[in-house]
Amino acid sequence: MKLTYRLEIRGPLPRLARDELRRRFGEVEVKSDGDLTVVSKFTADQAALRAALSLLWDLGSEVCLVEAITLPGSGEEGVQS
DSSP states (O other): OOEEEEEEEESOOOHHHHHHHHHHHSSOEEEEOSSEEEEEEEEEOHHHHHHHHHHHHHTTOEEEEEEEEOOTTSSOOOEEO
16 A cells, blocks of 8 residues: 655755655655755655665664655545654
8 A cells, every 4th residue: 555655854855865765756845944854745655665764764864753644535544653
């Protein structure tokens, strides 16, 4: 089952990381205010989520939140991890 994820990362995300996320996982939305970066509209299965988290870990990023959002019409409520 694919879900849409929202990731919160402490601090800015380097441009190389943004480009790599988009290259590997398609059009994800990345917004940063300097202290917090939010990656959203990231639709993936668990294997792809793990790959994205591994990429962020390898870059030294601190992931503060991973939120799974069930797409409308799937009959399930959002899940937060």
